[in-house]
Amino acid sequence: MTKFRFQLEAVKGRMRAGRLVTPHGEVKTPIFMPVGTLGTVKSLDNQDLESLEAQIILGNAYHLYLRPGLDVLKQTGGLHNFMGWQKPILTDSGGFQVFSLAQASTSGSSLVKVTDEGVEFRSHLDGSKHFFTPEKALENQFIIGADIAMIFDQCASDQASKTEIAQAVKRTYQWAKRAKIYWEEQGRVNVYGRYQALFGIVQGGKHLDLRRKALKQMLSLEFDGVAFGGETVGYDMEWSARLIKELGSLVPESLPRYAMGLGRDPANIVEAVKAGYDMFDCVGPTRLARNGTLFVGSLEISGQGQPKFISEFKKGRLNIGNQRFAYDQAPVDSSCDCYTCRSGYTRAYLHHLYKIRELSYYRLASIHNLRFMLRLTYLLRRMIVDN
Ligand SMILES: [Zn+2]
Structure with a gap:
């Protein structure tokens, strides 16, 4: 056993x-x-x-x-x-x-x-x-x-x-x-x-x-x-x-x-x-995803070898319902390797799906936020192990 x-x-x-x-x-x-x-x-x-x-x-x-x-x-x-x-x-x-x-x-x-x-x-x-x-x-x-x-x-x-x-x-x-x-x-x-x-x-x-x-x-x-x-x-x-x-x-x-x-x-x-x-x-990543909040940002290693999360968005979150994304042809996060970001789904399209409360939105958004967290722990792990 x-x-x-x-x-x-x-x-x-x-x-x-x-x-x-x-x-x-x-x-x-x-x-x-x-x-x-x-x-x-x-x-x-x-x-x-x-x-x-x-x-x-x-x-x-x-x-x-x-x-x-x-x-x-x-x-x-x-x-x-x-x-x-x-x-x-x-x-x-x-x-x-x-x-x-x-x-x-x-x-x-x-x-x-x-x-x-x-x-x-x-x-x-x-x-x-x-x-x-x-x-x-x-x-x-x-x-x-x-x-x-x-x-x-x-x-x-x-x-x-x-x-x-x-x-x-x-x-x-x-x-x-x-x-x-x-x-x-x-x-x-x-x-x-x-x-x-x-x-x-x-x-x-x-x-x-x-x-x-x-x-x-x-x-x-x-x-x-x-x-x-x-x-x-x-x-x-x-x-x-x-x-x-x-x-x-x-x-x-x-x-x-x-x-x-x-x-x-x-x-x-x-x-x-x-x-x-x-x-x-945490239920946060999936709950936030359903409410239109998607994670964006990356891990940076400082001179002292300390990891730090940096993002152009406050708390590393963008609100996909915001009108500014209506024409945005970029993926949610260009460095993300999730299915949603790698399959040609743009911020503009996700904005649209979110606005019309389309069921596929919940899946695509949840995949992104969860993969984002899992990739972060993976990158941190690699940094610790490779040291
Ligand atoms: Zn993604």
Whole structure:
């Protein structure tokens, strides 16, 4: 049985290049992971994912538990078989979604009830009641058949008091210990007989002391990787980078470091790799693409050998709906090697497709933005390895 492992291949400053070995093949890091919350990366099929050289995709256990439901996934042989994707899959446990429901509800408590045992919540689809425990959240992922599962964590809002955030860290640790026991009881093997890696999640909001404590707790449980979660990561890049710079030395080199939800802009990926993260995911690139925002720019290496993302557009984004592109015969980005940019699709034509809300627009735009991020991680990796 192929077990999970992470091999560090090269280090340059804080930047790392390595490879994750999973039962569904290898993933070269640093890597951006396209998000397929419901078992599909919106508007793309598997051939598209292959063509943009996606190495691993994300699913979300909360959403998949509700739709199509675990019965369907179990009877069809797990998510890989169900969607016909035979490369690695990582699933989020659903903690973030469940606690987002709590923050979305006006009373803060009508949709979600948290106890030490677990979380009772109402489906955002039909209001039906469900109960997730750390064990149940892992069982869900065993049925989905992920290569990498995440522990069920309690996410506190960054706006919460330090006492509340500390409470969430404490509870996450209690839940992580239970997840570890359940994981070992199952032999770390999912319903389909394959090794399923488990990553711990470090919470703690913007409090470095709580983050440090949470990291030490997760490391003591000897999971296969360590993830940094919460609202801060990915939304406040300065803080996301500081977090791994301050705490990275505590993490053994042999553990992959995953920044959850990071990767809204190309520059974020570069900054995150420079800070020392290995894995990222974000719905941003596809969501932005559907809303007319396409990435443009390139990677430049400074005299000190530091990579920097530069673009003629603010944040490396152009708005294809803008009238200035109506006659523009250039591809979205002339240096991009994606199907859209290499097949003669011009900014003018994409502007037109976007304006008339043509379905093909969503696919062509999503291909570009995702390939842009994947190529960026590929170029960064090559720079680290070739050094
Ligand atoms: Zn492109």
